Amino acid sequence: MRAAYMYGPGDVRVIDAPDPRIEVATxxxxxxxxxxxxxxxxxxxxxxxxxxxxxxxxxxxIGVVQEIGAEVRTVRVGDVVIVPFVFxxxxxxxxxxxxxxxxxxxxxxxxxxxxxxxxxxxRIPFADGTLYRVDVAEDDERMPGLLTLSDVYGTxxxxxxxxxxxxxxxxxxxxxxxxGLLAVLSARQLGAERxxxxxxxxxxxxxxxxxxxxxxxxxxxEEGIAxxxxxxxxxxxxxxxxxxxxxxxxxxxxGVVRDGGTVTRVGVPQYSTGPVGRTQFARNVTIAGGVxxxxxxxxxxxxxxxxxxxxxxxxxxxELPLDEAAEGYRLMDDRAALKVMLRP
Amino acid sequence: MRAAYMYGPGDVRVIDAPDPRIEVATxxxxxxxxxxxxxxxxxxxxxxxxxxxxxxxxxxxIGVVQEIGAEVRTVRVGDVVIVPFVFxxxxxxxxxxxxxxxxxxxxxxxxxxxxxxxxxxxRIPFADGTLYRVDVAEDDERMPGLLTLSDVYGTxxxxxxxxxxxxxxxxxxxxxxxxGLLAVLSARQLGAERxxxxxxxxxxxxxxxxxxxxxxxxxxxEEGIAxxxxxxxxxxxxxxxxxxxxxxxxxxxxGVVRDGGTVTRVGVPQYSTGPVGRTQFARNVTIAGGVxxxxxxxxxxxxxxxxxxxxxxxxxxxELPLDEAAEGYRLMDDRAALKVMLRP
Numbered sequence: 266m267r268a269a270y271m272y273g274p275g276d277v278r279v280i281d282a283p284d285p286r287i288e289v290a291t292x293x294x295x296x297x298x299x300x301x302x303x304x305x306x307x308x309x310x311x312x313x314x315x316x317x318x319x320x321x322x323x324x325x326x327i328g329v330v331q332e333i334g335a336e337v338r339t340v341r342v343g344d345v346v347i348v349p350f351v352f353x354x355x356x357x358x359x360x361x362x363x364x365x366x367x368x369x370x371x372x373x374x375x376x377x378x379x380x381x382x383x384x385x386x387x388r389i390p391f392a393d394g395t396l397y398r399v400d401v402a403e404d405d406e407r408m409p410g411l412l413t414l415s416d417v418y419g420t421x422x423x424x425x426x427x428x429x430x431x432x433x434x435x436x437x438x439x440x441x442x443x444x445g446l447l448a449v450l451s452a453r454q455l456g457a458e459r460x461x462x463x464x465x466x467x468x469x470x471x472x473x474x475x476x477x478x479x480x481x482x483x484x485x486x487e488e489g490i491a492x493x494x495x496x497x498x499x500x501x502x503x504x505x506x507x508x509x510x511x512x513x514x515x516x517x518x519x520g521v522v523r524d525g526g527t528v529t530r531v532g533v534p535q536y537s538t539g540p541v542g543r544t545q546f547a548r549n550v551t552i553a554g555g556v557x558x559x560x561x562x563x564x565x566x567x568x569x570x571x572x573x574x575x576x577x578x579x580x581x582x583x584e585l586p587l588d589e590a591a592e593g594y595r596l597m598d599d600r601a602a603l604k605v606m607l608r609p
Numbered sequence: 610m611r612a613a614y615m616y617g618p619g620d621v622r623v624i625d626a627p628d629p630r631i632e633v634a635t636x637x638x639x640x641x642x643x644x645x646x647x648x649x650x651x652x653x654x655x656x657x658x659x660x661x662x663x664x665x666x667x668x669x670x671i672g673v674v675q676e677i678g679a680e681v682r683t684v685r686v687g688d689v690v691i692v693p694f695v696f697x698x699x700x701x702x703x704x705x706x707x708x709x710x711x712x713x714x715x716x717x718x719x720x721x722x723x724x725x726x727x728x729x730x731x732r733i734p735f736a737d738g739t740l741y742r743v744d745v746a747e748d749d750e751r752m753p754g755l756l757t758l759s760d761v762y763g764t765x766x767x768x769x770x771x772x773x774x775x776x777x778x779x780x781x782x783x784x785x786x787x788x789g790l791l792a793v794l795s796a797r798q799l800g801a802e803r804x805x806x807x808x809x810x811x812x813x814x815x816x817x818x819x820x821x822x823x824x825x826x827x828x829x830x831e832e833g834i835a836x837x838x839x840x841x842x843x844x845x846x847x848x849x850x851x852x853x854x855x856x857x858x859x860x861x862x863x864g865v866v867r868d869g870g871t872v873t874r875v876g877v878p879q880y881s882t883g884p885v886g887r888t889q890f891a892r893n894v895t896i897a898g899g900v901x902x903x904x905x906x907x908x909x910x911x912x913x914x915x916x917x918x919x920x921x922x923x924x925x926x927x928e929l930p931l932d933e934a935a936e937g938y939r940l941m942d943d944r945a946a947l948k949v950m951l952r953p
Contacts, residue, residue, distance in 0.1 A: 353890060359868065364869040364892075366871060366893065367892065367893070373891055374891065393911070427893075427895070515885075525706065525711060532891060534886045534890050535884075537887060537888065538882050538883055538885060539885045540881060540882050541859075541878075541882065541883045541885040541896060542883065543882075546877065546898070547718065548899065549898070550899065551771070551895060551897045553895045554893070554895075555889070555894065556890060558893075603906045
């Protein structure tokens with residue numbers, strides 16, 4: 266099969282790779298309908314060490330079940346399925362609590378040996394717990410929206426939920442990538458009225474306004490903090506979403522959060538330590554968020570995607586064949602594309 | 610009047626100071642019935658720079674209203690009042706939300722010029738918003754318990770509340786000082802069943818068991834983390850209270866919190882940066898807590914103190930005359946006393 270691999274900074278190639286196959290009875294193999302490039306894929310694109318064997322890339326996809334192991338019960342060959350970006354058994358206590366990212370047997374910290382989603386086929390461990398069957402044809406026009414349920418929409422929603430967004434709350438979202446924009450949409454769905462989007466790319470922030478942003482602040486750092494404080498009567502916002510992950514974004518988040526408020530992070534932190542001391546303590550600032558258990562949110566978010574109430578698929582502004590994945594990375598890295606969909 | 614001042618590390622003296630007086634119409638002057646030494650007073654006791662003028666000390670007290678300004682409406686001369694450790698106007702939005710520590714005109718960050726509580730008399734700014742009248746005589750035997758409502762009980766309760774303690778949750782409390790012990794009591798009141806107290810002073814941890822601790826772990830650091838993980842099936846606890854404030858305690862808290870759980874801090878951090886990066890993010894760990902708005906909790910906590918359901922006053926294991934305040938500091942610093950009450 267064809268599959269995208271990354272070999273070092275800026276070095277993505279689509280190669281011929283072995284077809285995946287059922288390895289244990291709880292596996293399924295899915296054929297990719299749509300996949301995409303994630304903002305988080307750009308971190309290794311900038312900084313990964315050169316690796317001769319390369320890394321199989323991609324973690325977002327919709328597929329069609331091609332084959333199932335003997336113990337798979339909840340999906341059948343031919344089903345169209347959403348594949349959340351973290352696998353999960355569906356039965357352990359963490360899965361039952363809705364924290365599938367910490368699944369005891371298939372979560373984020375458990376190596377599964379499965380390849381990436383930017384490929385023609387993919388082996389899915391714990392198919393019963395991981396896959397979410399959706400009753401659409403594989404050429405359904407809502408495919409871009411459905412694809413966001415495998416990561417970015419669920420991740421934006423996780424930010425809004427863990428930040429405690431509710432009617433009457435002011436919200437700031439830092440970052441105008443797909444996750445930031447879908448955090449805006451999610452905050453709106455949870456009742457926020459004032460939503461300030463901090464981003465500087467007009468095409469993106471325009472989509473942010475469509476999703477519900479009431480204000481856009483292009484400035485960053487101290488200047489950006491001052492502008493947001495001006496917009497919020499000097500206080501900052503009840504909920505601040507960091508959808509970036511770099512330390513300056515976290516620091517900016519601390520600068521625009523109201524006393525007693527919450528900074529919630531859904532951009533993968535590119536740092537291990539940061540401000541978390543007496544200043545935050547004196548202001549009763551809570552630091553929340555984390556890797557999103559998107560599997561837990563599909564039940565809530567799917568109906569709006571299917572009935573057209575929301576249009577999260579609008580974050581995809583380019584589509585390329587899988588064989589041009591390298592161009593997809595380049596476009597996103599250059600910010601010439603917001604989010605690139607790939608079709609095998 | 611007599612008042613305790615600190616002049617440098619280990620240097621506390623009780624001196625003759627000017628009597629406080631009404632300065633603005635919203636002030637009251639209270640006569641101290643009981644005051645005490647706080648664990649947080651030991652931070653400057655260890656490390657404050659030598660200051661010739663000294664610092665007026667103490668922030669916990671019960672008093673009798675001695676005089677009121679022309680605009681004071683809710684207390685009268687002769688009332689016995691609890692004085693929360695942060696002043697508050699009672700009418701701004703933060704006060705109405707129950708975050709009096711961020712009060713816009715009298716909160717933690719607003720210099721008020723008021724002296725400390727380890728004194729015969731004290732000027733109380735914004736008496737209407739700050740003081741809490743309680744219908745007892747000044748020689749009431751429940752005075753120690755009432756005194757804890759001015760700080761340590763409310764602070765322990767803030768930990769339990771902001772940590773999200775609820776029935777079925779496992780809780781770890783790090784620190785066997787008065788705040789840690791009252792966090793144990795508070796966690797028990799909010800329904801926690803498993804409460805693990807990390808502390809090494811048997812007299813204190815025995816009181817912790819009386820307050821509801823089910824397990825005591827004297828070990829610290831990696832050893833302590835391993836023991837708590839053993840006690841919790843390898844997972845750690847849903848809620849971890851850091852009632853210490855030093856960086857190793859925070860690191861220890863991160864080591865014993867369950868994925869998806871909350872570390873809540875009520876010990877004043879003695880650091881400005883710390884671990885708050887990818888490791889915590891991957892585990893969806895929330896960092897909560899902060900300076901406790903104890904004024905907000907008196908309504909909830911007072912009835913149990915008055916009717917004897919709880920005995921938070923048991924944290925006071927020594928009583929000294931105000932003139933021996935220096936000895937009180939020494940006893941607490943040597944850990945020969947858990948918490949020292951002072952009477953003028």
